[in-house]
Amino acid sequence: MAHTVLAVDDEPANQRAVRRALMDDCTVLTAGSGAEGLAILAAEPVALVISDHRMPGMTGAEFLAETVERHPQVIRIVLTGYAAVDVLLEAINRGHVYHVLGKPWAAPELRLVVRRGLERFAAARERERLLDDLRAACARAEREAQQKTRLLALAAHELGTPVHLLLNALELLRGADAGPAAPWLDMATRAAEWLARGTTQLHTAARLRTQQLALAPRAVALAPLVGEVAAAVRAAAGERRVDLVVADGDGVARADPAWCAQALLALLINAVRFTPDGGQVRVGVAPGAACVELWVADTGIGIAADALPHCFEPFSTAGGDLLLHGSGRFAFGARGLGLGLATVRGIAAAHGGTVAIESTLGQGTCVRLRLPVAER
Numbered sequence: 001m002a003h004t005v006l007a008v009d010d011e012p013a014n015q016r017a018v019r020r021a022l023m024d025d026c027t028v029l030t031a032g033s034g035a036e037g038l039a040i041l042a043a044e045p046v047a048l049v050i051s052d053h054r055m056p057g058m059t060g061a062e063f064l065a066e067t068v069e070r071h072p073q074v075i076r077i078v079l080t081g082y083a084a085v086d087v088l089l090e091a092i093n094r095g096h097v098y099h100v101l102g103k104p105w106a107a108p109e110l111r112l113v114v115r116r117g118l119e120r121f122a123a124a125r126e127r128e129r130l131l132d133d134l135r136a137a138c139a140r141a142e143r144e145a146q147q148k149t150r151l152l153a154l155a156a157h158e159l160g161t162p163v164h165l166l167l168n169a170l171e172l173l174r175g176a177d178a179g180p181a182a183p184w185l186d187m188a189t190r191a192a193e194w195l196a197r198g199t200t201q202l203h204t205a206a207r208l209r210t211q212q213l214a215l216a217p218r219a220v221a222l223a224p225l226v227g228e229v230a231a232a233v234r235a236a237a238g239e240r241r242v243d244l245v246v247a248d249g250d251g252v253a254r255a256d257p258a259w260c261a262q263a264l265l266a267l268l269i270n271a272v273r274f275t276p277d278g279g280q281v282r283v284g285v286a287p288g289a290a291c292v293e294l295w296v297a298d299t300g301i302g303i304a305a306d307a308l309p310h311c312f313e314p315f316s317t318a319g320g321d322l323l324l325h326g327s328g329r330f331a332f333g334a335r336g337l338g339l340g341l342a343t344v345r346g347i348a349a350a351h352g353g354t355v356a357i358e359s360t361l362g363q364g365t366c367v368r369l370r371l372p373v374a375e376r
Helices: 012-022 034-043 060-070 085-095 107-175 179-209 222-239 257-273 340-350
Strands: 004-008 027-031 048-052 075-080 099-102 218-221 243-246 252-255 280-286 291-298 354-360 364-372
Touching (some): 004 012, 004 034, 012 027, 012 107, 027 034, 034 060, 048 107, 060 075, 107 179, 218 257, 222 291, 252 291, 252 364, 257 280, 340 354, 340 364
Parallel strands (some): 004 048, 048 075
Antiparallel strands (some): 218 252, 291 364
């Protein structure tokens, strides 16, 4: 589609000369003054303006400066027979001029400058179109993410109550003389507990996604917290002969102890899951000037380099196909919902901290959760 060019000059002969030079390439409109030119710009889709500099009432620089305010997308060319530096600077600075063409000009030269200016205009329009498409795509993605978050929260809420009732009922039945049904009740209880953990993870993930995690931060000595969480995991790790070692070290962080414990528990469960029988998991605290570091290192199977950047994404498959998940909480290679590391990252972010992971396939993994130091 041919673009429209506006030629503004108080001399009709000059207007006709511009029209003749450009009529084969574009639609040319003409105006005899800056005010007339502004009126045309308000009514027509003009891509490029060619303005004489020396005009009565409103100079070319003044006219072009007005177009910058009202029509910033238009390409501007100024024609002048005056080579004074101050004239050129005024036109360029105030009018955001693309090109200054001296008089007398030659038709081929004007056509070349105009063609390049129109190419620049078309490129800017295309760039803006692509940006609009990108903004629309981002908005759609954000809406879809919000819908998925609401679905997670709804699913976790709707499943939470019946699962809780189911666990209570199974506990009552196990307390009675179940006879031959006892193994089945034990299996049902383990499955219900796995389902309860899953709904809790979904609910936490939804809260983290909407930044609704309620924190009660205070000064927390991390060494005792590490000891308590490690003690909760040690028996299950011992069943698989995974040596769980608590390293020396302490530090005081400003944090919510319950959420810190949940993050550390998730890291230890992952470490035990992906460490073969007979391996080792180490956990400790490393103090620093600005942050305190909780770290968990294992001698497990490690993570492939191409999967590392995606470890902290919700429903990550870095630990394997989610469809192959199992209900064994500490079984070697058991897959969860892919929410553990995403939850850890969300808890870290809610505290103003960070989390990082280092891993080598076949050699092990180390995760470092950094929390702000408590003020003294």
